[in-house]
Amino acid sequence: MVQYVSPPLDLSFAALADATRRGIIDQLGRGEASITSLAERFQMTLTGVKKHVQVLERAGLVVTQKVGRVRTCKLGARGLAAEAEWIEARRKLFEARFDALDEIISEMKQEQGNGSAD
Amino acid sequence: MVQYVSPPLDLSFAALADATRRGIIDQLGRGEASITSLAERFQMTLTGVKKHVQVLERAGLVVTQKVGRVRTCKLGARGLAAEAEWIEARRKLFEARFDALDEIISEMKQEQGNGSAD
DNA sequence: TAATTACTGAACCATATGGTTCAGTATGTA
DNA sequence: TACATACTGAACCATATGGTTCAGTAATTA
Incomplete structure (x- = not known):
C-alpha cells in the first residue's frame, strides 16, 4: 500500500x-x-x-x-489529510466540553464584564 | 444569533x-x-x-x-470550527489536482530519483 | 555573441518564538 | 504573624521568520 x-x-x-x-x-x-x-x-x-x-x-x-x-x-500529493484528521479528533473534545449552553454564556459574561484582574 | x-x-x-x-x-x-x-x-x-x-x-x-x-x-468555546472549515475547503482543491493516480506516481518517482538539480 | 529573463544564494534587518532565571506579589495555611 | 504555594513580569538568550537588496548563474531569445 x-x-x-x-x-x-x-x-x-x-x-x-x-x-x-x-x-x-x-x-x-x-x-x-x-x-x-x-x-x-x-x-x-x-x-x-x-x-x-x-x-x-x-x-x-x-x-x-x-x-x-x-x-x-x-x-503536493499528500494534501491536508493529516491536519484535517488532527483537527477533527480535537473538535470532539471541544464539543464535549460545551454540550451545555451554560458554559458558553458564562464565558461570554466573563469576556464582557472586564476590568477584572483576570 | x-x-x-x-x-x-x-x-x-x-x-x-x-x-x-x-x-x-x-x-x-x-x-x-x-x-x-x-x-x-x-x-x-x-x-x-x-x-x-x-x-x-x-x-x-x-x-x-x-x-x-x-x-x-x-x-475555549469557539473550538476549531474555523480551522476545520478552511482545511476542508482546501482539501477539495488538493483532491481535484490528484484525481488521477498518475500524478501521485510521477511525484513518487521524482522524490526517489534524486541527484537532480531540482 | 549579446541581451534578457528567471531564478538562486548570501547577507542583512527587525521582530517573534520558545525557553530560561530571578525577583517579586498575592493568597492560603499553621 | 510567618511560611509556603501559585502565579506573574522583566530580562535575557539562541534561533527562526518574513521580508529586503545585491550579486550572481543558467537558459532563452534576438
Whole structure:
C-alpha cells in the first residue's frame, strides 16, 4: 500500500499560519504557477516568494520542479489529510466540553464584564 | 444569533504549530488544569507554560480564569470550527489536482530519483 | 555573441518564538 | 504573624521568520 508519511504537524501548521502562504495554496488550487507569477500576484520579490514556497515544500504541501529556467509549483500529493484528521479528533473534545449552553454564556459574561484582574 | 468571530487563522494555526501546545489542548480535553499541573505534565517552568497558554488564549482556543491564587485553564468555546472549515475547503482543491493516480506516481518517482538539480 | 529573463544564494534587518532565571506579589495555611 | 504555594513580569538568550537588496548563474531569445 502506498503510504505518505506527512512531515510533522509542526511544519504544516506553521506553514498555514501565514496569509501569503495560504494565498499561494489557493492560487495553486487554480493551477500550477511559476515563482515569477506568484511574485506578481502577491506583490513580493522573487526571493520572498521563493522562501514561502520552500516553507510549503518542507511541509509537503507543495511540490516544485524546475524545467529550463522556470520553476513550476503545484499542490503536493499528500494534501491536508493529516491536519484535517488532527483537527477533527480535537473538535470532539471541544464539543464535549460545551454540550451545555451554560458554559458558553458564562464565558461570554466573563469576556464582557472586564476590568477584572483576570 | 450568537456569533463567535474567531481570531485570524494566523494566530490559531501558529498556536497549533507547537507540539507542547497541541499537548496542552489534549490535556484540557480531559479536564481543566492549573498552570502548575500543566508545568509538571510537560516538564517545563511555570513561566514557560504560562507563555504557551497565552498563545492559545490569544488564538481563542483556551480560556483561563484566576480564582484565588490558582489560574484554571480550559478549552475555549469557539473550538476549531474555523480551522476545520478552511482545511476542508482546501482539501477539495488538493483532491481535484490528484484525481488521477498518475500524478501521485510521477511525484513518487521524482522524490526517489534524486541527484537532480531540482 | 549579446541581451534578457528567471531564478538562486548570501547577507542583512527587525521582530517573534520558545525557553530560561530571578525577583517579586498575592493568597492560603499553621 | 510567618511560611509556603501559585502565579506573574522583566530580562535575557539562541534561533527562526518574513521580508529586503545585491550579486550572481543558467537558459532563452534576438
